[in-house]
Amino acid sequence: MVHIPDANAQPPEYHNVLIIGAGVTGLAMGAQLRMMLGETDVRIIERSKGIGGTWEQNTYPGAGCDIPIVLYSFSFAQKKDWPEFWPPQHVIRDYLEKVSDRFDLTRRTVVNTEVSSAHWDDELGMWHVYTRPAKGQDTQGGEDKHWICRVLISGVGGLSQPNPCNIPGHEKFQGPLFHSARWDHSVQTKDKHVVVVGNGCSATQFIPMLANDGAKSITQAVRSKHWYAKRPNDPTDSAVMKWLLRNVPGFYLLVRAIVHIVLELSSIMMYRHWAGTQARERFARNCISYIKQAAPTKYHDILVPQPEKDGLHPGCKRRVFDTDYLPTLHRDNVELESSPLVEIKEKSVLTKDGRELPADVIVLANGFAVTNMGFPMKIYGKTGKTVQDYWAEAGGPGCYRGSMMSEFPNFALAMGPNTGTGHFSYIFTSECSTRFAIEIFKPIIQAPRPTVFNAKAPGAKKQPSVCVRPEKEEQEQCWIQKQSRSMVYTFDCGSWYVDKESGRVAAVYPQTQTQFWIRASNPIYSDFDYKGIKAPRTWFTGIRETIGWGGIPKQTPEDLKKFRSGEWAVGKPKGKEI
The missing domain is CATH 3.50.50.60 (FAD/NAD(P)-binding domain)
Incomplete structure (x- = not known):
């Protein structure tokens, strides 16, 4: 059984969905939960002092967007009077704050607070989340707190952890x-x-x-x-x-x-x-x-x-x-x-x-710990492993559809490994990822609200859960690394898209963002194990799964063997040079 730390004297605060991070991805998740499901029982935990993520934190002189703003903006919150095609940081931050206000997320956001750990309670079928005042912030007397939720979303971006100074002295x-x-x-x-x-x-x-x-x-x-x-x-x-x-x-x-x-x-x-x-x-x-x-x-x-x-x-x-x-x-x-x-x-x-x-x-200006996916916190899954441990045993960072892992029920990295590309709109990708997670978690979120939050208490009832099937997760990771072999960044060029320890491509998706959108918009429910509730299948999703729309090519035993052995790790790939 997974160890759950002792709670504070105060009982835990429950919400259907907890989101870590009030940046682009956290806002996309909160807004689309409201639009798609009418879900408002949401809390966003943000370690900075305000809304906006990278656009709240990166305030250096001259900071601005290098993707045209008509695409670097939410499809559901369009702004037709941008002052510039590549606006400065403060314009984007103000836009994100207005999106947060429009979807009533600002008052549902707890700032100057960071997640120290999260633990899956398999007896209860929910997540225990522990927060503390954020380091380096003016917390003005903040306190440690215990939360509990059915669905946990990490909206922590890949550009949230600056690389430290490694120069001696x-x-x-x-x-x-x-x-x-x-x-x-x-x-x-x-x-x-x-x-x-x-x-x-x-x-x-x-x-x-x-x-x-x-x-x-x-x-x-x-x-x-x-x-x-x-x-x-x-x-x-x-x-x-x-x-x-x-x-x-x-x-x-x-x-x-x-x-x-x-x-x-x-x-x-x-x-x-x-x-x-x-x-x-x-x-x-x-x-x-x-x-x-x-x-x-x-x-x-x-x-x-x-x-x-x-x-x-x-x-x-x-x-x-x-x-x-x-x-x-x-x-x-x-x-x-x-x-x-x-x-x-x-x-x-x-x-x-x-x-x-x-x-x-x-x-x-030495970059970010991109392949760590912003994981200073410890997320413990159903076997007691952290995300870091899970990836280490798996041979490197990776998720199903860049979001989900088989040992972490009711949890998604809304912008995890292998989601975006190096040249496209991060906001477009975040919309794709968050819609995908919402479609998978829809029956969990819409299930009757729990009333007992202690598995030993009278009336306690295990909540429904879902996680990706291990073999489907491995198939997807195998396909990503195989597909990445056809990309230029797997040439031995020191690309930060590649995880240095494992040699796996971990930061980018090996096809176009349109192809990622198609797969994220058409979930394959048979790839998931739903417990205590039925998958949201319809006759249309059944046809879609039958023809493979939204899926990936099935990987051969030989492909899986190469993937498991690390043969595709970067170094210089074999075969025809560029």
Whole structure:
């Protein structure tokens, strides 16, 4: 039997559904529960001080969206008067707050609170969830609390856990040191020596702002190369287009559909076939031309990828749309440093080639623990294993449809492993994932509300539950890793889409988001084990399952053997080179 920690003196607070995280995914789940089921007995647990997830936390100068906002917004909460095609952080955060208010989720959200652990009670058929005041937040006397629910949803995103500083000596540094995702606005960078560690999407956005704000010097430690592309012009930046978007019925949806198609077509370069190769070569030529035209000549060797030498093909990482970053490198107060930082001292940093560089402020732009899927909390399933233990025994991170695991009943990762891609709208993907989870949990959520929350108490009744069948989960994971073999990021290019420990592709879906939407919209109920309640099958779902609509190809015994043995793990794949 799974150990359930002693509850506090206060009885647990019950809700049908508990959602961890009030970001994009948590809001998608809460809103769609209300729209699809009329369900309002929901609580959202949020460790930050407000609504918005990554858009509430990432407040660094210049923060903004690099996906066109007409698609990076909810289909059920469309806004036709966006000020920009790629709006800044505060505009997106305000939009998410309004969505939360519209669906009455703000008052159902508990902020400055983090989940310490959750435990499945198999006797009762419910989840015990334990929360505490969030670390580093102004909790103003918050307290530990015990909750209980029938359905538990993790809406914690893959970009919620910043990577720590791993440079020796960082604890000795006497100035401010922080991650860009936890920007310290009390720190003034004007007339200061600023050292930036990393050169991905975030750094590309905030370095021009710091340079313009009067930093004495900005030294950027370049950790790797990227495919920098010139950001396209705003196609809606005219009075006529803005009027059409606001006033012509269906025009906004047409623009949204066009953006969807364009982004999906760009995924061709992720594939290791002839068309993908042509698309990559064309994209590479355009990026290299832009980098050489926009950046100082002295930095070309540092910035320009060389796929034939470093293996960094387009698609191995997210492309980076340039927001005045490369032109900023011409400024006298900005310098790129290609020699790795090997030590941080009290007021300086040391490079591998022996130079000491002054540092008053250090900003980390070194990415996130993506394949951990934001799991600082411990979620214990029906056998007592945590999600981390479960994945370790399974050989790496993975879920059925990116959401569910066989040892965790009534639980879903609403944006788990292998859901999104590196080039599409995270909001679109979150809608797909949350609708899928709601369809699976529908009979559980709509069952009569329990009245007894202790399995030993008189009148206690085990609640219905559902979990994916183990063999179906393994089939799906096998298919994902097999399908990923045809993608460019499984070439040995150091892609963060790949879990470093297991060599499995864990961060992205190996097909288009349209294909993911089809599968998420057509659940195969026979892949699940419902206990104490019937699956929500209809004659239509029966036909759908018979013809395989929404399913994956059945994996052969040989495929399963290769998957279990780790033969498909990344390193360099066997077979034809790119």
